[in-house]
Amino acid sequence: MIVSVRVQTQDFSLDAEVAALTAEGDPGAVAYFTGHVRKEGNLSSLTLEHYPGMTEAEITRMAQEAASRWPLTGVTVIHRVGRLAPGDRIVLVAVASSHRRAAFEACEFLMDYLKTSAPFWKEEARNGESHWVAARASDDAAMNRWRK
Amino acid sequence: MIVSVRVQTQDFSLDAEVAALTAEGDPGAVAYFTGHVRKEGNLSSLTLEHYPGMTEAEITRMAQEAASRWPLTGVTVIHRVGRLAPGDRIVLVAVASSHRRAAFEACEFLMDYLKTSAPFWKEEARNGESHWVAARASDDAAMNRWRK
Amino acid sequence: MNLLYFAWLRQKIGKGEETMALPDGVASVADLIAHLKSLGPGYADAFAEDGRVRVAVNQKHSGLDAKVAADDEIAFFPPVTGG
Amino acid sequence: MNLLYFAWLRQKIGKGEETMALPDGVASVADLIAHLKSLGPGYADAFAEDGRVRVAVNQKHSGLDAKVAADDEIAFFPPVTGG
Numbered sequence: 001m002i003v004s005v006r007v008q009t010q011d012f013s014l015d016a017e018v019a020a021l022t023a024e025g026d027p028g029a030v031a032y033f034t035g036h037v038r039k040e041g042n043l044s045s046l047t048l049e050h051y052p053g054m055t056e057a058e059i060t061r062m063a064q065e066a067a068s069r070w071p072l073t074g075v076t077v078i079h080r081v082g083r084l085a086p087g088d089r090i091v092l093v094a095v096a097s098s099h100r101r102a103a104f105e106a107c108e109f110l111m112d113y114l115k116t117s118a119p120f121w122k123e124e125a126r127n128g129e130s131h132w133v134a135a136r137a138s139d140d141a142a143m144n145r146w147r148k
Numbered sequence: 149m150i151v152s153v154r155v156q157t158q159d160f161s162l163d164a165e166v167a168a169l170t171a172e173g174d175p176g177a178v179a180y181f182t183g184h185v186r187k188e189g190n191l192s193s194l195t196l197e198h199y200p201g202m203t204e205a206e207i208t209r210m211a212q213e214a215a216s217r218w219p220l221t222g223v224t225v226i227h228r229v230g231r232l233a234p235g236d237r238i239v240l241v242a243v244a245s246s247h248r249r250a251a252f253e254a255c256e257f258l259m260d261y262l263k264t265s266a267p268f269w270k271e272e273a274r275n276g277e278s279h280w281v282a283a284r285a286s287d288d289a290a291m292n293r294w295r296k
Numbered sequence: 297m298n299l300l301y302f303a304w305l306r307q308k309i310g311k312g313e314e315t316m317a318l319p320d321g322v323a324s325v326a327d328l329i330a331h332l333k334s335l336g337p338g339y340a341d342a343f344a345e346d347g348r349v350r351v352a353v354n355q356k357h358s359g360l361d362a363k364v365a366a367d368d369e370i371a372f373f374p375p376v377t378g379g
Numbered sequence: 380m381n382l383l384y385f386a387w388l389r390q391k392i393g394k395g396e397e398t399m400a401l402p403d404g405v406a407s408v409a410d411l412i413a414h415l416k417s418l419g420p421g422y423a424d425a426f427a428e429d430g431r432v433r434v435a436v437n438q439k440h441s442g443l444d445a446k447v448a449a450d451d452e453i454a455f456f457p458p459v460t461g462g
Contacts, residue, residue: 014162051454114461135459
């Protein structure tokens with residue numbers, strides 16, 4: 001199985017990532033998710049911090065857990081860090097499988113996992129002031145759906 | 149809401165489609181699906197036929213139904229027709245929302261709908277012989293999950 | 297009425313489209329299929345198993361009991377396999 | 380031991396990383412937090428609400444009762460907000 005996990009400051013190309021993800025195996029189905037910085041109101045920027053080493057290891061472990069639950073041919077996770085502007089893409093999760101339901105479920109599982117377990121922290125700048133984004137109970141609830 | 153529905157012979161750019169899809173509204177979440185021609189064994193090509201007029205109208209109706217069920221800011225559906233080679237992309241469904249769960253569910257709903265209701269037919273060429281692909285009961289079962 | 301045939305129905309009948317006056321005694325899709333079956337072996341083969349044929353009247357999925365009229369567009373096709 | 384602080388813990392404590400000998404009497408994460416709180420107002424503020432702080436021992440999510448040893452990497456951070 002292809003597993004590609006990257007934490008990076010630069011943006012990514014969906015077309016290039018999908019070409020790489022589907023190069024091996026015979027996936028008929030690819031499900032993706034991208035998260036984008038909100039453009040609402042007074043948000044001027046979002047800065048993302050992570051725990052180098054642990055973050056990549058956690059996401060790779062998540063990808064392997066997904067592959068143990070669903071029949072997957074590949075997983076790509078790219079998470080950006082550093083300063084992002086409204087509208088910028090923050091994260092990509094792409095999952096390839098021979099079954100579309102498996103691709104969708106594994107993609108959603110990985111997003112819920114990223115939101116609740118991967119060590120990233122968001123700091124928002126609004127009107128010249130910065131504050132750390134609080135974790136949301138709804139994300140924990142989403143993750144709890146997947147507990148065995 | 150942005151609704152873009154196209155039936156076309158040429159391939160598409162995911163990055164360009166997502167840029168267009170997220171240009172309006174403030175979607176924090178975009179869920180996508182692409183279907184790919186299998187590369188397995190002796191499949192030499194796949195030819196897709198559709199019902200011009202009805203196909204576009206059906207998909208647009210599906211997109212509006214999705215928007216009535218989930219809070220969406222945009223839907224893009226591109227379905228290719230004509231002769232495709234193994235590994236080629238067949239279909240793109242992309243759904244933008246402010247809520248990731250809504251984006252995932254609406255994307256999966258639209259794929260199930262496309263598989264069971266949009267007038268497309270696939271003909272496979274193998275070893276110099278062509279045959280029409282049969283509809284699958286599992287696709288009908290997937291669609292039945294969404295009936296109210 | 298304008299009749300359209302797709303996929304293997306088109307191949308069995310040998311054409312994708314034809315225009316036809318509303319035949320006498322035809323009021324529903326089921327009546328129309330019975331009439332078409334009488335037009336030749338290609339038609340008879342295409343409609344041999346009614347359960348495998350789907351129909352759209354004026355571009356809307358319809359059932360065998362749907363009414364048909366002289367100016368309708370009526371399409372016959374196998375269960376769909378897109379996506 | 381190597382200690383790491385992220386997000387607002389880093390800001391309150393005023394540094395992102397420090398090396399420290401295993402303090403006397405410290406055997407668990409809870410012991411370590413109690414010790415750190417005694418090191419100054421920045422630490423006391425960072426750990427004022429234990430429930431808001433998460434910990435990883437050697438890059439694995441851990442609880443307050445996890446054991447700590449002299450050569451561990453121990454990270455403190457708020458609930459995560461990526462994705």
